[in-house]
Amino acid sequence: MTSGTGLERNRRPGSSALRPLVALVGNPNTGKSTVFNRLTGLRQHIANYPGVTVEKKSGTLRSGGVELDLLDLPGCYSLTAISKDERVVMDVLSGQRGLRRPDLLVFVVDATNLKRNLLLVSQCAELEIPAVIALNQGDAARRNGVHINAPLLLKRLGIPVVETVATRGRGLDALKHAITAALESPTLLPRIVWPDCITRACAMIGAGLSGQGRGDVRQAEALRALFDSNGIFASEVADKTSLKKLIDSAHNEIRSTGLNPGSAEAVLHYRHIESLLDGVVEASGPIARTHEGIDGLLLHRVWGTVIFLGVMYIVFQSLYSWAAPLMDLIDSASGAVQDMIRPWLAGMPVLESLICDGIISGVGGVLIFLPQILILFFFIALLEDTGYMARAAFLVDKLFSWCGLNGRSFVPLLSSYACAIPGVMAARTLADPKARLTTILMAPFMSCSARLPVYILLIGTFIEPLYGPIAAGCTLFAMHFVGLAMALPLAWVLNKFFLKIKPQPFILEMPSYRIPTLRNIFQRMWERGREFVLRAGTVILAFSVIIWALLYFPRDPAVEVATTQAFLNQMATGQPLEEVQAALGNPDSALSAALSNRIDAAYIGQSFLGRFGKAVQPVFEPAGFDWKITVGVLSSFPAREVIIATMGIIYNLGSNVDEGSEDLRSVLQNEKWQSGPRAGQPVYTLPVVLGIMVFFALCMQCGATVAVIARELNWRWAAFSFFGMTALAWLSAVLIHQIGSRL
Amino acid sequence: MSDTLESLPVGGEAEISEIRTDCDRAGRMSSLGFIPGRRVRITRVAPLGDPISVRIDGQEISLRRAEARIIGIRNPKP
Numbered sequence: 001m002t003s004g005t006g007l008e009r010n011r012r013p014g015s016s017a018l019r020p021l022v023a024l025v026g027n028p029n030t031g032k033s034t035v036f037n038r039l040t041g042l043r044q045h046i047a048n049y050p051g052v053t054v055e056k057k058s059g060t061l062r063s064g065g066v067e068l069d070l071l072d073l074p075g076c077y078s079l080t081a082i083s084k085d086e087r088v089v090m091d092v093l094s095g096q097r098g099l100r101r102p103d104l105l106v107f108v109v110d111a112t113n114l115k116r117n118l119l120l121v122s123q124c125a126e127l128e129i130p131a132v133i134a135l136n137q138g139d140a141a142r143r144n145g146v147h148i149n150a151p152l153l154l155k156r157l158g159i160p161v162v163e164t165v166a167t168r169g170r171g172l173d174a175l176k177h178a179i180t181a182a183l184e185s186p187t188l189l190p191r192i193v194w195p196d197c198i199t200r201a202c203a204m205i206g207a208g209l210s211g212q213g214r215g216d217v218r219q220a221e222a223l224r225a226l227f228d229s230n231g232i233f234a235s236e237v238a239d240k241t242s243l244k245k246l247i248d249s250a251h252n253e254i255r256s257t258g259l260n261p262g263s264a265e266a267v268l269h270y271r272h273i274e275s276l277l278d279g280v281v282e283a284s285g286p287i288a289r290t291h292e293g294i295d296g297l298l299l300h301r302v303w304g305t306v307i308f309l310g311v312m313y314i315v316f317q318s319l320y321s322w323a324a325p326l327m328d329l330i331d332s333a334s335g336a337v338q339d340m341i342r343p344w345l346a347g348m349p350v351l352e353s354l355i356c357d358g359i360i361s362g363v364g365g366v367l368i369f370l371p372q373i374l375i376l377f378f379f380i381a382l383l384e385d386t387g388y389m390a391r392a393a394f395l396v397d398k399l400f401s402w403c404g405l406n407g408r409s410f411v412p413l414l415s416s417y418a419c420a421i422p423g424v425m426a427a428r429t430l431a432d433p434k435a436r437l438t439t440i441l442m443a444p445f446m447s448c449s450a451r452l453p454v455y456i457l458l459i460g461t462f463i464e465p466l467y468g469p470i471a472a473g474c475t476l477f478a479m480h481f482v483g484l485a486m487a488l489p490l491a492w493v494l495n496k497f498f499l500k501i502k503p504q505p506f507i508l509e510m511p512s513y514r515i516p517t518l519r520n521i522f523q524r525m526w527e528r529g530r531e532f533v534l535r536a537g538t539v540i541l542a543f544s545v546i547i548w549a550l551l552y553f554p555r556d557p558a559v560e561v562a563t564t565q566a567f568l569n570q571m572a573t574g575q576p577l578e579e580v581q582a583a584l585g586n587p588d589s590a591l592s593a594a595l596s597n598r599i600d601a602a603y604i605g606q607s608f609l610g611r612f613g614k615a616v617q618p619v620f621e622p623a624g625f626d627w628k629i630t631v632g633v634l635s636s637f638p639a640r641e642v643i644i645a646t647m648g649i650i651y652n653l654g655s656n657v658d659e660g661s662e663d664l665r666s667v668l669q670n671e672k673w674q675s676g677p678r679a680g681q682p683v684y685t686l687p688v689v690l691g692i693m694v695f696f697a698l699c700m701q702c703g704a705t706v707a708v709i710a711r712e713l714n715w716r717w718a719a720f721s722f723f724g725m726t727a728l729a730w731l732s733a734v735l736i737h738q739i740g741s742r743l
Numbered sequence: 744m745s746d747t748l749e750s751l752p753v754g755g756e757a758e759i760s761e762i763r764t765d766c767d768r769a770g771r772m773s774s775l776g777f778i779p780g781r782r783v784r785i786t787r788v789a790p791l792g793d794p795i796s797v798r799i800d801g802q803e804i805s806l807r808r809a810e811a812r813i814i815g816i817r818n819p820k821p
Binding site: 077078080082113115116119227228260262263265266267270295299301302304305390393394395396397398399401407502504505506507508509510 | 761766767769771772773775786790791793801803804805806809
């Protein structure tokens, strides 16, 4: 009665750590997340498992006055821990790495594919944790002509079996009851009877390991070591060579009976399952698969490709254009809040600037990504829930497989053309950690919409007037492929020589087509949006305050005095000093605006970042950048789109310029070197202009992306990505300038 | 060497005879149902020639040719 006393203790109110822990386990695409969402509602918490970037979703389940902790484990097909997701499942189920072992497992089982779903169940039986089965999607199974005799299944398995249709909320109350009842009087699954060769092999491993002072080795652990030579159990044994020897001889034991040690586990479990299911599953006539006809169209060589391109076009258009009005709204709302607050802080310029230019614009800079994130995850949820995502990956896998990515990389990379932030987050749809890592590192190379203003400004100012609109159009088009053309070979190099992660076979189940529910889709959008704001958003905000400080301080008042004096002296040469002073007395006059722009430019030149820009200008000298371009480039590291406003300030035009500004264009065209070997020559030659554009195409000038990569992977990869891309951008700009100016 | 799943044409059907490796991939393939004795049919090939999609035990699964090569077959029916 140990579990009984445990329950008594667990029921003490208010002590959440002692509440019973129930874990949801199941294959991918079984509706497990829907069951989880339905059971917990919005009482959910998303975090990561310790040390890995696998999402840990937990929530509270209330049933009959009892509160339980419900854990949604990542979907997996078997306990063979190859991927991180599967390792986490094994860690939790065996209570390793300080994780709490669940008191009860709820297997969410897809009735349309019962046999394969029971493999995981049969493997978990070895762990001897009480269990309940939620037999989901029985409606779809019936439509396919499959009838499942649930009472007989219950009898065979000896644990509660509850029929559910999670998407419609059916059977969930019964499931809740079954969960609480099972915690009261737990029942275990029947265990497979292993053939002698496996029992002998397990005994060999058990004896060998306890000989190494590992204490008693349970059968379940020995089995994992036997069938899972790269799994967690093996990774925790100190003496790898003797473990390998041990496992090799155990494998030979299995081989001697004619079984393949790699597939023996599944083969034996499937035999066990087939005997359990005898008479349980009845197919009435030939199994009618609704998806065969749809697949014939959606995976057709021609029509499938056309439909794929159409679907992706809609996804991209909605990210690129439909998000724009919402983003403008956030932008102007942030401006309005600033204008509202400014008068209250008028006497305190530092505080005014910190709150308005630092914090409020920083918050705006976080929220501005939300529309694209929400729209993208709306489509991702839609594509995954309908079953189309796997088909899309099938269609385009070949485009990416050569460089270590796979078909599932397409959506993250495509959406990165609008913005890398949702793209990096979307890489979660890749189960293979190596492909996911590579996809995340390649996403910032895609030409996001924040790069467009730079291209438009420079192409409109230099390419179009000199070479005509066709050349301008071609340049713009080419700029969108520079990043991609660089990224895919880089991914290949990275995978071939640097990433020491084992590649995984790209094996995809084509799930049945389903009608998605809005409830599920909105829940996904809400989860992602919330996570971005809470986790990445705080880092992005911190970045923007730091950059604000670097551009604001030291703010020596002498700069303003000296600039004003110089301005007065310059103006007074053409007209009486009194007139100039009178004009400056009116804050709305053109002269006042010109002076204020001069002062802003002087302050930016004197700021820490401005000084740094001047100091590092020699680094950018080989690319032909003067100090103004250098400061512009440096100040756009937090967010590349600010380059236009910074250029406006540096060239005395104020920050209210845009990429179409005629003033800015003519200033750039007439900008000449003030001193040095090229004194008097124009700064913006064709190689410099192309160099700047390629620099922007390849450089990671986006603090938000760095923060999101750090969040999705870790800070080391974020730093690698940042420094690697910056170095590559610099090198490319230098090469273009050096080669271009010698032609 | 006998045939592998990769050599089967679209629409062709055969029985799985063996998994020709005992590494991780064998575990992964077998847990999805690629085990000796079951019948498998190639339903289609992706527009770019790889991966292929197969029907096995009532489920539709897509795999790359590299993985199809580790699955030995017998008694093919084109």
